[in-house]
Amino acid sequence: MIEYDEQEKRMVVKLVYYGPALSGKTTNLLKLHDLLSREDRGDLMVLDTKDDRTIYFDLLPFFLVAPSGLKIKLKVFTVPGQVRHDATRKAVLQRADGVAFIADSQKAEAANNAESFENLEKNLAIVGLDIEKVPLVVQFNKRDLPEILPEEEIRRIWGPSGIPVQLASALEGWGVVETFRELVSRVYLALDHRYGLLANHRLDQHSFVDKLTTEVKR
Amino acid sequence: MLRPAPGEQQTEASMQIVKNLSINRKIMLIMLTFLGFFLILGGHTILREREVLMELAKERGKMITAYLAEISGDAIKNYDFDLIHKYLMDVAKDEEIAFATVYDAGNNVLATTRDELRDKGIAEKESLIVRPIRSETLGEIGRIETTLSFRKVNEQIWRRALNYTIFFILAGMVVGFVARRIALAITRPLHLLIEGIEKVRKGDLDFKVQKVSRDEIGLVGQAFNEMREKLKETLGELQHHRQHLEVLVERRTAELEKSNSDLLEAQEELLCQKDEIEKNHHKLVETFKQLKQSQSTIVQQEKMASLGQLAAGVAHEINNPVGFIMSNMSTMAKYIDRLKEFDTHQSGAGMSGTTPESPEELQSVRKKLKVDYIFEDLPQLVKESLEGAERVKEIVQNLKAFSRLDEAGYKLADINECLESTLKIVWNELKYKCTVVKEYGELPLTLCSAQQLNQVFVNLLVNASHAIEKHGEITIRTWEEKSAIHVAISDTGCGIPEENLNRLFEPFFTTKEIGKGTGLGLSIVYDIVTKNHKGEITVTSEVGRGSIFTISLPVVEG
Numbered sequence: 001m002i003e004y005d006e007q008e009k010r011m012v013v014k015l016v017y018y019g020p021a022l023s024g025k026t027t028n029l030l031k032l033h034d035l036l037s038r039e040d041r042g043d044l045m046v047l048d049t050k051d052d053r054t055i056y057f058d059l060l061p062f063f064l065v066a067p068s069g070l071k072i073k074l075k076v077f078t079v080p081g082q083v084r085h086d087a088t089r090k091a092v093l094q095r096a097d098g099v100a101f102i103a104d105s106q107k108a109e110a111a112n113n114a115e116s117f118e119n120l121e122k123n124l125a126i127v128g129l130d131i132e133k134v135p136l137v138v139q140f141n142k143r144d145l146p147e148i149l150p151e152e153e154i155r156r157i158w159g160p161s162g163i164p165v166q167l168a169s170a171l172e173g174w175g176v177v178e179t180f181r182e183l184v185s186r187v188y189l190a191l192d193h194r195y196g197l198l199a200n201h202r203l204d205q206h207s208f209v210d211k212l213t214t215e216v217k218r
Numbered sequence: 219m220l221r222p223a224p225g226e227q228q229t230e231a232s233m234q235i236v237k238n239l240s241i242n243r244k245i246m247l248i249m250l251t252f253l254g255f256f257l258i259l260g261g262h263t264i265l266r267e268r269e270v271l272m273e274l275a276k277e278r279g280k281m282i283t284a285y286l287a288e289i290s291g292d293a294i295k296n297y298d299f300d301l302i303h304k305y306l307m308d309v310a311k312d313e314e315i316a317f318a319t320v321y322d323a324g325n326n327v328l329a330t331t332r333d334e335l336r337d338k339g340i341a342e343k344e345s346l347i348v349r350p351i352r353s354e355t356l357g358e359i360g361r362i363e364t365t366l367s368f369r370k371v372n373e374q375i376w377r378r379a380l381n382y383t384i385f386f387i388l389a390g391m392v393v394g395f396v397a398r399r400i401a402l403a404i405t406r407p408l409h410l411l412i413e414g415i416e417k418v419r420k421g422d423l424d425f426k427v428q429k430v431s432r433d434e435i436g437l438v439g440q441a442f443n444e445m446r447e448k449l450k451e452t453l454g455e456l457q458h459h460r461q462h463l464e465v466l467v468e469r470r471t472a473e474l475e476k477s478n479s480d481l482l483e484a485q486e487e488l489l490c491q492k493d494e495i496e497k498n499h500h501k502l503v504e505t506f507k508q509l510k511q512s513q514s515t516i517v518q519q520e521k522m523a524s525l526g527q528l529a530a531g532v533a534h535e536i537n538n539p540v541g542f543i544m545s546n547m548s549t550m551a552k553y554i555d556r557l558k559e560f561d562t563h564q565s566g567a568g569m570s571g572t573t574p575e576s577p578e579e580l581q582s583v584r585k586k587l588k589v590d591y592i593f594e595d596l597p598q599l600v601k602e603s604l605e606g607a608e609r610v611k612e613i614v615q616n617l618k619a620f621s622r623l624d625e626a627g628y629k630l631a632d633i634n635e636c637l638e639s640t641l642k643i644v645w646n647e648l649k650y651k652c653t654v655v656k657e658y659g660e661l662p663l664t665l666c667s668a669q670q671l672n673q674v675f676v677n678l679l680v681n682a683s684h685a686i687e688k689h690g691e692i693t694i695r696t697w698e699e700k701s702a703i704h705v706a707i708s709d710t711g712c713g714i715p716e717e718n719l720n721r722l723f724e725p726f727f728t729t730k731e732i733g734k735g736t737g738l739g740l741s742i743v744y745d746i747v748t749k750n751h752k753g754e755i756t757v758t759s760e761v762g763r764g765s766i767f768t769i770s771l772p773v774v775e776g
Binding site (some may be wrong): 003004005009010011012016045047057059073083084086087091092094095127128172 | 278281284285287289290292293295296298301302304305307308309353354355751
């Protein structure tokens with residue numbers, strides 16, 4: 001759950017990038033780090049490992065101040081994708097305020113995607129979160145590769161669920177910011193609903209999302 | 219033999235041992251030294267690498283702990299300690315962490331993997347990493363402690379060390395083999411060379427060293443062969459030269475013997491000459507003695523000469539009074555005759571009979587004989603004669619005082635008195651030519667030979683008067699200064715030319731005509747003043763203006 005201290009005017013929001021092993025969660029964070037303005041974010045914490053796998057997690061913090069003076073800190077985590085690190089995944093997922101599920105677009109990975117999503121559902125339940133209520137977006141990554149699921153099929157499968165789906169190539173850098181924008185706009189709605197961001201802190205959805213996704217001018 | 223020696227002597231000793239090693243051993247020693255060096259270098263590198271790896275592991279441990287702290291916060295807030303334990307176990311599968319423990323704010327253990335994973339690796343003290351668990355809103359809500367495992371690092375290092383050891387052993391074998399080959403390559407031709415040299419040394423000049431190798435040693439062999447050829451040639455030549463030399467030596471010996479006998483003859487001759495020289499020398503010594511005698515004779519003569527001069531003056535002085543004394547005496551003799559005659563008349567024993575004559579007759583006789591005049595004149599004559607005798611006495615006394623015959627040797631005397639008596643003696647010599655000015659100062663008595671000093675003053679005064687041609691002035695000045703008596707005798711005479719000033723006191727130096735002076739006067743003066751009285755005599759003179767002789771005598775208290 002969200003950390004909120006009304007007297008101190010502080011709020012900490014936790015977002016989690018979930019997904020199967022090697023689907024590009026860390027790459028998403030790296031790209032966000034590169035593409036978004038420095039002003040509103042902290043440094044990316046990445047623990048390098050051999051074979052490009054995340055054992056623990058990565059963390060990219062964002063900062064934001066509402067017109068009321070409320071200081072909001074957004075912590076974006078990744079989880080280790082490998083099956084055996086389930087405990088760590090669970091630990092990261094605790095008290096999450098929003099989740100981005102990063103799926104691998106390659107046809108061969110379809111089973112892993114499904115398994116990981118099931119795992120997400122299961123773990124959310126375990127840490128006491130309702131998948132119906134947690135803001136959730138799905139990203140189909142690695143669109144630059146051959147042998148990928150066609151877009152129509154993805155739309156066909158995910159359309160009925162009502163969960164927004166983004167296509168992306170984290171490696172090439174497109175779709176990453178869009179996924180993040182989608183996630184934070186949904187998170188805003190949840191926060192506004194609970195804490196009255198607009199009413200109490202004069203922070204509307206538009207400026208919230210824009211501030212968090214200001215791209216570096218090139 | 220390469221063990222480090224603490225003392226300098228030991229170092230020297232080990233250096234000596236190294237020097238004494240064969241080339242073979244030396245090469246081995248060099249190779250071993252290299253191997254040792256690399257062994258130490260390798261060990262050092264591995265230790266350094268271990269340090270670096272451990273440092274990296276620690277850095278990584280700190281980061282991991284930071285991550286664990288990050289996710290532990292939410293778990294603590296959820297009171298899900300089982301989950302903490304689970305992900306700690308998950309993480310602890312990793313090789314870098316030995317075990318981890320999470321505490322709550324009250325220092326209670328919420329979860330630990332210590333018991334399960336105690337044996338996992340070496341837990342070292344400094345590998346413990348502690349990090350607080352914070353919540354943005356609640357502050358510090360717990361603490362996590364992780365203990366690092368260095369098993370991975372150690373395994374890496376051991377593997378590295380093993381690799382290095384294998385490499386080192388292989389390298390040692392290769393190096394040993396190569397060293398052996400190099401040593402053999404050097405020593406084999408050397409042995410051949412030594413063998414050849416040994417043969418030649420024993421006299422086999424025809425032995426030829428075979429071509430041992432193409433390197434420096436081969437060159438040495440070649441050079442040795444050439445040298446041996448040269449040696450052979452040279453030996454032949456030497457033989458020839460020796461024979462020639464023997465002839466030469468014989469000839470030279472004969473010549474030398476001849477010159478030797480010549481020399482002996484010459485030596486004998488020289489000895490004869492030496493005798494003659496000695497004889498001459500004796501003669502010369504004798505002549506010198508005679509000369510010395512002659513000199514003293516001449517000195518005596520000079521004395522006599524000055525005495526003669528004196529005697530002449532004295533004679534003149536005495537002659538005068540003696541003359542009128544004698545004339546007075548003869549007058550007085552006449553007067554006595556007359557008085558006798560008158561007495562006869564008076565007592566009647568005259569020519570006219572035995573009766574006494576009448577007073578008238580007596581009166582006329584008295585007139586005739588000028589008795590009254592006689593009585594008048596007699597006391598005058600006696601007075602005059604006495605005066606004359608007095609003068610003679612005075613002269614004799616002065617003469618005595620001058621010569622001091624009665625008081626020879628050194629006595630206390632007043633120099634002013636000496637000058638005064640001397641002046642009286644030579645007055646006769648001076649009085650017609652010059653006026654004498656006396657400027658006597660007060661002088662202390664001094665121990666001296668007055669006789670000798672009088673001679674000095676006579677000499678200087680007479681010389682001064684001789685220097686004056688017609689009429690001049692002689693000044694005698696005396697004074698005491700710095701416990702010495704000074705006497706300056708100056709004249710207004712002709713002066714002494716500069717070239718003669720230096721020779722003035724030399725014996726026999728004179729400017730007078732031959733026969734007039736001995737040339738010894740001033741030299742005697744010099745001797746008396748400087749030798750006998752330890753004094754000084756100086757002269758300043760200007761031609762045409764006059765001379766000043768100054769005598770300085772140290773005051774000697776009796």
